[in-house]
Amino acid sequence: MIKRILAIAQNTFRETLRDRILLSVLVLMLGLIAFSLFVGSISLEQDTRMIVDFGLTAIYLLQMFVAIFLGSMLIYKEVERKTFFLIIPKPIHREEIIIGKCLGLTATTVAVTFLSVLALSAILFMKGVHGFYLPILVSVLLSLFESILLILLSILLSGLTSPILSAVYTTAFFLIGHSSEILRSLISSQTSLVGEYSLRAAYYILPNLEKFNIRNDVIYATLPDGRGIVAATAYFLCYGALLFLLSRSMFAQKEF
Amino acid sequence: MEEIRIHKLSKEYYTNAGVVHAVQDLTLDIARGSVFGFLGPNGAGKTTTMKMLVGLAEPTSGEITIGGGSPMSIDVRRHFGFMPESPAFYLYLTGAEFLRFIADIFSIPESALRIKEVLETVGLTGAGDRQIRTYSKGMLQRLGLAQALINEPDILFLDEPLDGLDPLGRAEVKQIFIALRKQGKTIFFNSHILADVAELCDSVGIIDKGNLIALGTPGVLSKGYRDLEDAFVHIINEKRKEEHKSENI
Numbered sequence: 001m002i003k004r005i006l007a008i009a010q011n012t013f014r015e016t017l018r019d020r021i022l023l024s025v026l027v028l029m030l031g032l033i034a035f036s037l038f039v040g041s042i043s044l045e046q047d048t049r050m051i052v053d054f055g056l057t058a059i060y061l062l063q064m065f066v067a068i069f070l071g072s073m074l075i076y077k078e079v080e081r082k083t084f085f086l087i088i089p090k091p092i093h094r095e096e097i098i099i100g101k102c103l104g105l106t107a108t109t110v111a112v113t114f115l116s117v118l119a120l121s122a123i124l125f126m127k128g129v130h131g132f133y134l135p136i137l138v139s140v141l142l143s144l145f146e147s148i149l150l151i152l153l154s155i156l157l158s159g160l161t162s163p164i165l166s167a168v169y170t171t172a173f174f175l176i177g178h179s180s181e182i183l184r185s186l187i188s189s190q191t192s193l194v195g196e197y198s199l200r201a202a203y204y205i206l207p208n209l210e211k212f213n214i215r216n217d218v219i220y221a222t223l224p225d226g227r228g229i230v231a232a233t234a235y236f237l238c239y240g241a242l243l244f245l246l247s248r249s250m251f252a253q254k255e256f
Numbered sequence: 257m258e259e260i261r262i263h264k265l266s267k268e269y270y271t272n273a274g275v276v277h278a279v280q281d282l283t284l285d286i287a288r289g290s291v292f293g294f295l296g297p298n299g300a301g302k303t304t305t306m307k308m309l310v311g312l313a314e315p316t317s318g319e320i321t322i323g324g325g326s327p328m329s330i331d332v333r334r335h336f337g338f339m340p341e342s343p344a345f346y347l348y349l350t351g352a353e354f355l356r357f358i359a360d361i362f363s364i365p366e367s368a369l370r371i372k373e374v375l376e377t378v379g380l381t382g383a384g385d386r387q388i389r390t391y392s393k394g395m396l397q398r399l400g401l402a403q404a405l406i407n408e409p410d411i412l413f414l415d416e417p418l419d420g421l422d423p424l425g426r427a428e429v430k431q432i433f434i435a436l437r438k439q440g441k442t443i444f445f446n447s448h449i450l451a452d453v454a455e456l457c458d459s460v461g462i463i464d465k466g467n468l469i470a471l472g473t474p475g476v477l478s479k480g481y482r483d484l485e486d487a488f489v490h491i492i493n494e495k496r497k498e499e500h501k502s503e504n505i
Contacts, residue, residue: 007360011346018348085340086403089310089413090361091333256312 008100071154
């Protein structure tokens with residue numbers, strides 16, 4: 001079973017890494033990280049914060065690109081181009097394919113994240129700035145959790161609809177996921193019970209992706225409370241398991 | 257002994273226009289070590305049947321047994337190979353990388369040796385290190401056949417395996433079929449090239465509008481006709497005329 005999952009993961013990793021779109025976006029984001037040097041140089045004694053802020057944003061955007069766009073294409077492309085016709089009839093369980101695909105795309109995210117973090121760290125090192133490395137690593141790890149959730153979500157949606165719609169829906173979930181606080185304030189302002197319970201249900205069902213955002217703390221070289229990080233990790237595991245079960249059920253019933 | 261048993265197999269699709277009966281009450285027994293040709297016009301239900309045989313689609317009703325088990329079983333799938341119609345690959349991988357990926361799914365030990373063997377068998381020696389996106393249509397067909405053979409299957413399901421090959425390629429693939437038959441493999445294949453079917457198959461089934469309308473050896477089916485192609489056209493036309501008559505009554 002492990003060997004089969006790893007075979008799918010390795011194949012997905014290899015295929016996505018050779019994708020020219022990913023290479024273009026990676027170059028663009030590395031350019032953005034390098035550009036942070038210029039932005040830092042014209043800011044008033046805020047250069048380190050600007051570099052970290054720019055760098056983390058570029059890494060985050062890169063992770064989200066892989067999760068939303070490559071993730072949305074992942075299953076659909078296999079079904080549309082019929083590459084699945086060669087895989088499904090082999091001695092492999094369909095859930096192994098989902099796990100393998102998710103692992104492969106996560107490995108791609110890790111690889112591009114590693115390169116970007118390396119570039120950012122090199123800039124900070126050259127500028128003689130220390131003390132940011134651990135907060136940056138924790139922040140990048142939490143945004144990696146967020147991207148894994150979005151990969152699972154886009155796998156689920158790409159099995160149900162076209163890649164464009166899947167990318168649109170995943171982006172919508174991504175935006176809503178970062179608006180949980182707005183949702184919470186809407187709940188408290190509701191006067192009707194139906195409205196309140198509907199919004200409350202939406203609040204608990206939709207992902208709360210702000211849990212993975214500590215970038216505002218990192219630019220001040222601080223880490224948030226450890227309990228928050230543990231809670232975010234537990235939330236990632238539970239929500240990830242739920243998305244995996246839904247994807248598995250969708251995929252088990254899918255006909256080709 | 258029967259290697260492939262299909263019993264009262266039906267497949268229905270629900271569309272906006274109503275129910276489509278892609279396959280209806282199909283019953284077939286294919287003996288071990290034989291080559292079976294499944295023929296029919298476009299949209300007759302050949303590919304749908306093939307998809308159900310290899311577990312890509314679930315039958316609406318009926319039963320399929322392959323080597324004594326269900327095609328959904330992992331153990332059964334270890335023993336068969338499948339080549340879809342116009343197979344599609346991961347274009348940025350090389351042919352050898354793709355075969356390595358398939359070999360890993362089968363957990364084939366010493367896969368490098370086996371990959372070399374199958375590349376040689378299908379005539380792709382020297383092309384294994386090239387990215388698949390540079391392959392011609394004929395080379396893609398050969399790679400499709402190579403991935404179906406990699407696990408040394410007892411049973412082969414091949415959907416239009418001779419499609420896209422030039423006469424030389426067709427002759428080579430036919431030789432592979434003959435060699436596989438000699439090794440005692442059971443082959444189930446769909447094809448439009450009836451001359452090849454007549455040459456290769458022990459038995460033939462003709463399907464039209466989801467119904468099996470003729471079954472027998474190529475010799476028996478062609479009796480009284482010029483060749484198998486002539487028999488195929490007449491059998492289908494006669495069946496359609498009968499249907500048309502009964503509809504008018």
